[in-house]
Structures are given as C-alpha cells and as structure tokens.
Amino acid sequence: MKKFVSLIILMLFLSMLAACGNSESAGGKNNDSGGSDVIKIGAIYSASGGGAPLGKSQMETVKMLVEQVNENDGIDGKKIELIAYDDKSDQNEAVLSMKKLIEQDKVLAVVGGTLSGNALAMVPLAEKSKTPFIASATSKQIVKPDDNSSRDWIFKTTQSDDVVIPKILAYLKEKNLTKIAWLNVANQYGTSAHEEFNRLKGEYGIEAVIEEEFEATVDDAKAMLTRVKKSNPQAIIVWGTAQESSVITKNLHQLGMKLPIIESQGIGTKEFIELTGEAAEGVIFPAGRLIVAEQLPDNDPQKETLIKYKEDFKAKFNYDANTFGGHTWDAFYLLVNAIEKAGTDKEKIREQLENTKNFVGISGIFNFSKDNHTGLDESSLVMVQIKDGKFVIAE
Amino acid sequence: MDNNLTKIYNRSLKGPLIFFVVIMLLPFIFQSNNYILSTFIMIGFYSLVTTGLTLLIGYAGQISLGHAAFYGIGAYTSAYFTATLQMPSWIGILVGAIIASLVSLIIGIPVFKLKGHYLALATLGFGVIIFTFFKEWKTITGGLNGFFGIPPLSLFGISFSTDFQFYFLIWIFVFLGIFFARNIVQSRVGRALMSIHGSEIASEAIGININKYKLQIFVLSAVYASIAGSLYAHYVTFINPQLFEMMTSIYFLIMVVIGGIGNIWGGLIGAAIYVFLGELLKDIVPKIIPNASGEFEIVFFGVLLVVILIYMPNGISKAIFHFIKRITSNFKNKPVSAFSKKSTGSDIHD
Amino acid sequence: MELTSQFIQLIFSGLTIGSIYALIAIGFVIIYNITGLLNLAQGDFAMLGALTCISFVNMGFPLIIAIAVSVVIVTIIGGLFERLAIYPARNSSTATLLIITIGAAFVFRGISILIWGTQPLALRPFSGNQNINFLDATIQPQSLWAIGISLLSLAVLYYFFNKTYLGKAVTACVVNRFAARLMGISPQKMSFWAVSISAGLGALAGIVIAPISGASYDMGIMIGLKAFIAAVIGGLSNAPAAIAGAFLIGILESFTEGYLSSGYKDAISFTLLLIVLFFMPNGLFSKVSGKRV
Structure with a gap:
C-alpha cells in the first residue's frame, strides 16, 4: 500500500519534472526554432475520438512525408523534427497541445486541425504567438471569420464550404433540379455547410423544400425520411461523413426513393461504398481529383502528384489514401516549399505562404493572396459519381 | 464513516496554507511557459467542479x-450574457449559478426519492x-x-486575458471553494450528512430531514460546477x-473516484492526477509504441x-494523507493517537 | 407520401430500432436479475461480437461459423470480465459496481480501436438486401431477423428459467441467495454464468445489428444506454417487460423523428425514462412482477 502511494507521488513529481525539463531544453529564440541543424514542425490531428475517420490518415500522412523528406536530406540539408500530438477530437486537448507546441517545443510552424471546432480554438493561439498555422478543417471561419478578427498567420488547405456548395448548386441548376431536400449530420461539419447552402441557394434559384438533421450515430433514419419523401423533392443532398451518410443513403434506397442523391466530399472513401453497397449506385459528390486520379488525362497537372501520393500511402499503410490525408499533404508541402524559399524565419515563411501561386497539390492547385488564405476555388473540384462500385468522373 | 472527530475539527490550517502559497508561487517559476500555466488552469477548472462533486x-x-450539464449551463449563460447581451462578467456568473441552482432543485426534488442506481440513471x-x-x-x-467571441473575464476592473492572470484567478476560486466546502463539512450540515451517510434510518429517527440536506448539497455542487463553467467560457x-456531453460527466466522476471521496481535497487531487497522467501518457506512450495515439x-x-x-475505493487522497501523516508524525515524535490510527473512510453508499 | 403509409413506415422503423435495443436489454436484465449488477458495458459486448464476426467473415469463414465463434469468444470475454472486475468488487455498493462497468466499457472500446481502428466496418445482411414492401412502406429483412431473434431468445429464456433445473436454481439464487447456498447452489458460479451468457447474447445482438447500421468501436455506447432505459422502463425485473420497453422506446423515437425532428430523439427517450422513474419506479409493466425473469 505504501509502495503504491509512493509510486503515485513519484509519478506526479516525475511528470512535473518532465514538463520542466522540456521547457528548459527547448531553449532558443522564437525566430530560429530551427536550432542548429533541425527544423521543428508541429502537428495536431484528431487521430482518435470522433474525428478519427478523418484525422488518422492525416496523422499518418504527415509522418510519412516527414520521413520521405528526411530521407532526401531534409530541407537544405536540415532534417525535420516532427512533434505530433493527437488531440483526441477534444477541444481542450487541441488548445493544450497547441500551447505546448508553441511554448515548450517551440516549433517553427504548425499543421493541423482535423475538426473545425478544434482548428478554431487553435487559431487565436497561432495569431497571438505569430506562428504560421496551416489547417485541414473545412470551416471558412478559420480564415474568414465573421467577426473580422485577424487571420494573418492562418492558412487552410481545404475547399471552404463557400467553394464546395456553389459547385453543387451550379450542378443542380444545370440539371434543372430546383426543389431540393437538404439533410446534414448534426455536427459542425454538417451545420456549417447548411449555413452556406442557405446563404447561396437563392442565387442559383434553388429552393429547399425540407431541411433536416441526422445524428452521427444514426442507425436507421427511415422515420425522418418519411417526412422528406412527403415534401416531394426533385433531388436530395445528404451532407455527412462516410458512416452516417451510408445509413441515410441505404435508407433512401430502401424507401424506394429513386431521386438523384448528392453528397459531400466526406464520403469519398472506399469504406463508404463497402458500407452502402448497391444503394450507393448513382450517388454524386464533389471531390478533389485524388479519388479519380487514374482517370485523369495525362496532361492534367495534378495527375503525377496524386498518383505518387496514392501509391506511397497505400504501400506504407495498407489502406487507400483519402482527401483528408490529401489536405495534410498540401499543408506539409506548402510549408516545406515556403521554408525552402524563405528560410526559418516565421514572418518570412508567412509572407512566402501568402504569395504562393500555382502550387500543385493534392486538393487542387493553390493560389494564395493576402485576402485569400485558402487558395482553392471551384476548379479544384470535380463531380464524381459512384458507378458499379467505383468512383468515376461524372458527366 | 470517519469516526475520527479530532481529525476533522482540529485539523490545522498549516498544511493547506503552505500548499496555497506554493501554488501561488508556481507561475513565477513558469512565467514564460503558457503551456504549463494552461495545464494548471485546466486542473483548476476541473478541481472546482470535482470539489462540489466530492461533497455530493x-x-x-x-x-x-x-454534472457536465451544470458546467455547461454556467458556460453558456456567461457566454450569452457577456457576448450577446453585453453585460458585465459578474452578472453572467451570477445568473449562471442561479439557473444551475434552479435546475438542480427541479431535478433534485423528485430524484432524491430514488435509490442508488436509479438516481445515477436519472x-x-x-x-x-x-x-x-x-x-x-x-x-x-x-x-x-459553437459559440464564438466570448469576451475576456472582467472583474474588479481587471480584464483577465492572459494565462498568467487567469491562473491566479482560478486558483483563488479553487481555494475559496475548498475552504467553503471545509466549513460545510465542519458545520451542522456536515454532521447531518455524516449521520445520513452512516445510516439513513437512524438519521430520520433523530429528526434529520434527509432529503433537505441531500438537496442542499446537490444544489451546491451544481453551483460549483456552474461557476467553474462560467470561468471556463471566458x-x-x-x-x-x-x-x-456525457463523457465529460464521466471524466469528472473518474477524477472524483481517483482523488478520493471522503476528503475535501479529493476533488483537486483527482483532477490533478487525471491531467498529469494524461500529459504523461502523451509523452511516454509514443516512445514505447510509435504508432499509438489517444x-x-x-x-x-x-x-x-x-x-x-x-x-x-477510498481513492488516492486518503492514502496520500496517511503517508504524509506517517512522515510528519515521525518528525514530531508524537505517538500517533489511537483515534487517528485507523480510519474507516467513506465510500459510495446506496 | 400518404399519411397511412408514413405511419406504417414509422412503425416499421420503430420496430427495427426497438429490436436492436431489445436484444441488448435482454442480456442486461439477465445480469441484473441474477447478480444485482447494472452492466453499462452491455452495449460493448454487442460491439465486440459484431467486429469479431466481421473479422472472421473477412478471413473467409462462412457466416454461421463466424457467428458461432464470435459468440463463444465474447462469452469468454464476459467471463473474464466477471472474474477480474466484478468478482473482486462483489461486496461493494451497486453504485461502485456501476462505475466499474463504465471503466470496463472504456477498456473494451480502447482495445477495439487498437484492433479494428476507428473506421466503421460492414457486414452483409443475412438473407440479402431485398426489401419487403407492405402498403407502400418497406422493412429490411435484417430487421425481421432482429425481431425474430429477440422473440426467439425470449422463448428460450422462458423455457430455461421455468422448465430446467439450472434455470430454477438461478431463480432461486435471485430470490434468496442464502437459502440457495444452503441448497448447494453457488451464487458466485451463477454470477459468472449469468454475465458470460449475457455477454454472448449481447454479441449475438451486435452481429444481427451490424448489417443494419454498420459496426464500429463506439456503436455500443448509445445502444447500451437505450437498452438500459428500456430495461428500467420495463421494470428491470423481467425480460419480456424489457423487450416491450425496448420496442416502446423504438417506436417513440421513430415517431419523434417522423413527426417532429430528429435532434430531440435522444432527449425523448431519456424524458420517458425520467417520467417512469419518478412516477412508476417499478416500471410500466410491474403488475406482472413478483416473479423475476
């Protein structure tokens, strides 16, 4: 008993010492956290918890890429030291990890933010400490906040909802589908898209005949879908990630609703097709070119990069790469690119990022500017359709 | 239940005072390290909640x-009153506490008639x-x-916007909270509670209104959580x-269990261990198993x-106190009193 | 969509969801009645069963074998759980034991993530995908499996507890532990078997559910809770009541979703729980009680 207690007390002191020890050894000035021969980069992704379906491949991508770069002599001969934390999809963890990276590990820049909520919580810390932060979450508030607070140091490698939604709306308008049923998953991913949809639908002459939410843990939504069926839409938008969208899609199929179904880029994974089975046939969604990389014409500027990433990832981790990991690829290489060109000064890196043009990435071709820290527009997306259990480029 | 009256009533303030001073001095050592300050601040929030929960x-x-519900009520009320209604911070905190008390009253009155597991479920x-x-x-x-743009806390004319300032604020609240809890335990209410804990039937026989006391503590624990939530939001x-959500409530429970339920310091100790262990795991686990995560x-x-x-089952704090007592009594060369040698401790009763 | 066909569709949905809860609730009630333990990890047995079965199927085993093996494995896990976590704490209060089961549930989930990751996995439906149409409403054949198996389990349990020696011994344990011991029946062995068998039942439930809603490490949480609610509503004292409670919740949730909004679905179930707890703590069907299981 006594030994047990002593052990506990010892552990407590050890952890405090560990914390102290870290802060002393990290030393160095903020501007040159490259130390002498190492470049420290921080990463925070949700590799466990609710965001894991997105974050796990992100975490693995960044680790794989760091290895690859270091095998090729790092950046200008300096190796990259990656300090990666799993925020477990918890906002408090994200904030603590961010503080640790900035204050204690003294990283040069941070890539991260799987979930919009966590990314948003990390943003003020990056701004205050003047550390470049490249996020992989989708909310446009990350770079263009409603309250117009400053976002000089924040960048994003995902298409915002205000790029994806117009793509869908344009597609619907083109196909003359104006009475739409909108369904979104009950979390930030779903609700922020919903907001965008409502904001823009008028411009495309689209009318929402019914708007519903479904839980991320839904087992069977046929009850809710009966109301959708009643409202007589011409097409249905289902906005969620693979697991819950799959249930909705299956239910729609079971209810015999043979309407065009448009979903979000969140379903662009093989799991979705496996889970949904034949109900997935015909589903259309906007996506980066990654999942249809092989079908691209050879002169497509992204094709080579996409295929290399896909092959490397599959070889190393034994499952298919997905768009989320792709966003991380972009964040990482944008950063590496900036460091190569501008050195290890935070302000110079920030400037370089802001002036990056025509950068060929996984999610698209990036063109940043002072007002545009996302760098992607509608051309980075293609409409993809599920045909015979595979992803094909839609007509 | 503890039948060691000397231990409860004659406990000196010396220990806690030393502890308080140490805590207050820590930030000066770690001044530039917001990460360590933040960690302690989070422990502070959790401690406030768990102290109330430990009482309960x-x-x-x-x-x-x-209990996360009350934490949330405090947070959202403060957020709403300061950001949306643009009122001063103290109003947000106060209203949050009032709402939490009302809600806990409404919940408590019917619920305390239920037994053990039904209560948990309710x-x-x-x-x-x-x-x-x-x-x-x-x-x-x-x-x-989510709710954006909650303004920084502004009390007594000071705007608490840095980690350094917030540290002091929260830890003063924590110590006030523990001090207050201690007074309750030593008061009539506390004795009534001990009696209830020992035997509800006997207590009723001597005229103690069980439900009234249980309810009071429930409301108090809700207020603790609500105040913590308000500060957290800012x-x-x-x-x-x-x-x-539900998991947060369970984490609070874990902290209380770890810390020890028979002891007013249990909440703080449990919260500290939980956070430190978490951070420790974050550091150690990747070194042993490289591909692991949360x-x-x-x-x-x-x-x-x-x-x-x-x-x-009595948690760690009791064990720690035994340990400390053994060390200090060795120093003082005083025979350890027969009364204080054995302590039956308290545990969760039906 | 016509009013009547929506109504029928909602009933079908409700029965589907309800059968999911019912299967878990059975195991729950068994454990409670035999050991007095409230097992919040019951939903996670379902999760383990489902994922294990999927693994075996993916390895190439025929479905029946995969199901059988998975159920056996989870039964063993249940037994281990009882010996390692419940038995040592058998003299603690109900509340302590409740929290222990919460801790165990965490462990199950964590191990599940380590083995299967966080992505949801699929299991193909037992009898194919052709939906059955009835008056313009559809029901999945897998739902019929779920309903069928829960009723079948019910029948088997009834037979077991009322017609076999072992079953009666178990009932005796519940009614009077001390007397049972005097008669040579060991409560500890009963506890062990009760938990193990319930784990197996839970696993079966998970396997039946998986084709409907997919399987992942966190599928057990809400399902376990709702089953808990169903059992309490039914009165915790017998399985048929729990099953009725489960279908009741399922239909209630379904109608809330169908006529109101899905966001309130969980709140409705818990509100019903609170109403029952406050006004009829012995459950809605408690007139039947006296005899357990």
Missing part, C-alpha cells in the same frame, strides 16, 4: 452522472436532456457550430455543446478506474 458523492452519498438522463438543449437551442447557443472564448489513454483510465474502485 462522498459526504452526501449521492451519485451524479450528469442524472445521466438529465445530462443528456440538457445537452440536447445546448445542441438545439441554436439562437441562443449557436448549436453545434478562458477559452469559444465553446460548443460537445464539451459538455486510444491508449482511454484504456488506461478505464483500467485505472476499475483497479482503484476494487483495491482503493
């Missing part, structure tokens, strides 16, 4: 599996219902998109419903919870 579980013998239910309100009441809470400036923490805390409940 340890002294009043009731279980709440939904509090779980309320936790989910209140969480649903946070999610659905979009105009006030912002729903799942600290993080961005909140969303997922911070206050899942190990879940397993670890699950195992820890089970082990503690089986082998150390």
